[in-house]
Structure formats: structure tokens, C-alpha cells
Amino acid sequence: MRIAARCPALVIAACASGQGKTTVTAALARLHERQGARVRVFKCGPDYLDPYWHQLASGAVVEQLDLWMTGEADCAARLHAAAQQADLILIEGVMGLFDGQNSVADLAQRFAIPVLAVVDAWAMGGTLGAIVHGLKTYRPGLPWAGVLANRVAGEGHARLLQEGLQDPSDWLGALPRLAGAEGGKLLPERHLGLVAAHELPDALQRLDATADALAATPLGRMGSAALERFSVDFAAPPLAGQIPALLAGRTVAVACDAAFSFIYPANLRTLAQLGARVQCFSPLAGDSLPACDAVWLPGGYPELHAGRLAANQALRDDLRAHLAAGKPLWAECGGMMALADSITLQDGATQPLWGLLPGRVQMQKHLAGLGPQQLDLPQGQLRGHTFHYSTFDSAAAVATRTARPGQAVAPNVGEAVYRQGSLRASYFHAWFASSPAATAALFGAGEA
Known part of the structure; x- marks a missing residue:
């Protein structure tokens, strides 16, 4: 009998693209990898570029999870295998939390993985509370972790954002707007998405800088014991069938x-x-x-x-x-x-x-x-x-x-x-x- 594997896990999602999901996911992976944890990162949906950053941050190969493209059975098998080996599983979402068929919310709910919402709060105040309330309650039964505010102007701005939340336990911290970075964002972009990590000689330094900033937040200060609140039991999937060697000798x-x-x-x-x-x-x-x-x-x-x-x-x-x-x-x-x-x-x-x-x-x-x-x-x-x-x-x-x-x-x-x-x-x-x-x-x- 194959048994379930238990591991802390988070789905890093947002209300839309461009909120900083990749930055937060990579920084969180880098922070825990530096502390000696075994981190496995997945990317929701089709994406070739974000995984380069996550692989650099975690030191491990990054795979896709998509309930339609890769299939539910494939997702279950990859998550179960990762949970057997890892101390922390991170899954970066795609677009907005509820966008499209087979959405990020569908994946989180199917596997009971808590959602960490990342919100770009640069031009925002108390409205953060409304956005968080909507993301948290729009889908009944959605597993929830909390919110991390991104591109925050300073401590006063962070307090304003935090005070707007209906549930104080939702607050997992704020990342500052990066001085000198284009648009205050860590990772540069071009027409197909992020510039791949291997194209930037200072890629690891960029990740370390954001990991350092994340370490000062409630989320970043969570050690292995605190992360247990996000633990998930990943059921063992049925054994996959053998793929015939149709290209043998080629x-x-x-x-x-x-x-x-x-x-x-x-x-x-x-x-x-x-x-x-x-x-x-x-x-x-x-x-x-x-x-x-x-x-x-x-x-x-x-x-x-x-x-x-x-x-x-x-x-x-x-x-x-x-x-x-x-x-x-x-x-x-x-x-x-x-x-x-x-x-x-x-x-x-x-x-x-x-x-x-x-x-x-x-x-x-x-x-x-x-x-x-x-x-x-x-x-x-x-x-x-x-x-x-x-x-x-x-x-x-x-x-x-x-x-x-x-x-x-x-x-x-x-x-x-x-x-x-x-x-x-x-x-x-x-x-x-x-x-x-x-x-x-x-x-x-x-x-x-």
C-alpha cells in the first residue's frame, strides 16, 4: 500500500499578473535554501522563463503543474514525489487566482494547499483589506495562508496596509519597493516575460537581496516549526503505466x-x-x-x-x-x-x-x-x-x-x-x- 507524504506547501497567487509572484516565490525559496532546507518549486501553467529563477533559487529542477495540460494525475504524482523529499514545496500561480478554466484556485483546492496572496500595494492603502477579503472568501473552502504586500513605500505605508485587514492574522508582511530597480521590481522583463536568470550575471545577488528583505517579514521569520501550519498530506497516486519505447534506437x-x-x-x-x-x-x-x-x-x-x-x-x-x-x-x-x-x-x-x-x-x-x-x-x-x-x-x-x-x-x-x-x-x-x-x-x- 502506498502512503501519503506530508510536507509544508504554499501556492503563491495574486489578483492579476505583474504583482510579484515570481519574485516572492524565488525569494522564499532562496531564503529557505540558504538555511539548509530542501525546497521544491513548481510553476502553474505553461511557462519557460519563471522556472529559471526558481531553479537558481532552490537548486532543484522546476516542473509544471496544470490540471489540463499536464493532467491531474501527473500533478498528484509530482507533488507526492516532492513531498517525500522536500522540507518545503512552493507553487507559483499564473495570472490571477481565479482566472481561466483549471485556475490556480482549482489546483489549490484540489490538493488542499494554502494560498499566499501577493499584492502590489505601491499605490494602495486600506483597499488592500477589500482585495484580501475578496480573494479569501470568493471561493468557499479555499485553503488560505495570508497576504504579503509588495512594493511598499516604508514602515508607515506597511502599517496603513495592515490596519486595513479585517483579520489581522492574514498579515504576513511587506516587501519594500527596490530603489534603483526598474519600476521598483527585482526581475527585468522583455516581450515574452521575465529575462531568464542565466542571462543576468547578478541574478543570484538579486535573489539574495530580496531574500534578505523577506527575512524581516513575519513570513520570512517562520522556521520549520512555524511552517507546519501549512503542512499538506499529498496522497499517493496510482502507479503510472509504462511508456512504450517507440523511439528505441533513435x-x-x-x-x-x-x-x-x-x-x-x-x-x-x-x-x-x-x-x-x-x-x-x-x-x-x-x-x-x-x-x-x-x-x-x-x-x-x-x-x-x-x-x-x-x-x-x-x-x-x-x-x-x-x-x-x-x-x-x-x-x-x-x-x-x-x-x-x-x-x-x-x-x-x-x-x-x-x-x-x-x-x-x-x-x-x-x-x-x-x-x-x-x-x-x-x-x-x-x-x-x-x-x-x-x-x-x-x-x-x-x-x-x-x-x-x-x-x-x-x-x-x-x-x-x-x-x-x-x-x-x-x-x-x-x-x-x-x-x-x-x-x-x-x-x-x-x-x-
């Missing part, structure tokens, strides 16, 4: 660098479970294509590195030969962009790219695609998402399209999945474990 080459960094660890793990040998290479470092049976070009920031990518003519020729040999190539979002003829940046400059998929990429000032998506293939349904600030004008054949969860494929709705010979490309980011059989098909399983 090597999948994966582009891995600053231009192609949107890679879920679980996706690499799924490829390995399918029997594939995963071989990473760096287009930006000038690598040639490793000997392989299939290629995965994941998403990332090709628009920031277009010149260097275009300069790697040897790799472009390798990819051209790979496709000429009829070998599979799956390109997601930024990976698809890199294959285009050219890209026009927001400043109007146009850069050539690899020219292996006809079409032109145009960067946009606003979001061009966002949200959960599913891709139906003959082998099964892949779940995933889309999030991009560019458009792709291509004459390539559209083999199919993605659709919103539970909806049928419709013309000119969802993301196009282009097919040209053995090349398939889309703005769609796939969660491979949602259908190992469909994933294996993307990389050539079943082909002679």
Missing part, C-alpha cells in the same frame, strides 16, 4: 541555447522514456548538426540572435541535408521562426534566417497568440499552448491546425501546423507526455 538532436531555450524538462524525459537518445547542440555556438534520426528545434528567442543564427551556414546546410534525406524535424514557435526566409524586427530592420521553410516572420508590439491549445494527430492528442509576439506569412502547406481545449479544429482558428516533406512546424508548444504516441510520431516512429 537519436533526437535538440537545439539548446539562448535562442532555443523553451524546453520543459518533462519533454526531454518523455523522449528518453520513449527510448530515444537525446543529443543537445548549440546553433549559437556554431555547432553542426549531430548524427541523428530526428531534430527538435524548440522555442526561444531567435529574434534576439538572428544574425548569429544566419551566420551558421554549416548548420543550415546540415538541416537541409537532413530534410532531403526524409528525416523528421519538429520546430516549435522560435524553432519555426529560425527556419523562415527572414525576420522583420520591431525597429523595422530585416534579417535573413535559414530559409528552409518559405515565409517571413514579422515581430509585433502586442501578443499575436496566447492560451492553451491541443493538436489532434492520428496517434493521439497533444496538449500544449501558444504564446508569441510575431506572425508568420508562409506559402507552406497547412497540414492541420490546433484548437482550444475541447473544441474541434476550424478553418483559420488556432495555430497552423505547416508540413513540408518531413518538416513539421507550428507556433504550438507541445507537452510531450500528454500523448507519447503522438510525440513519437513527430520524431519518426512508425516510419520505415
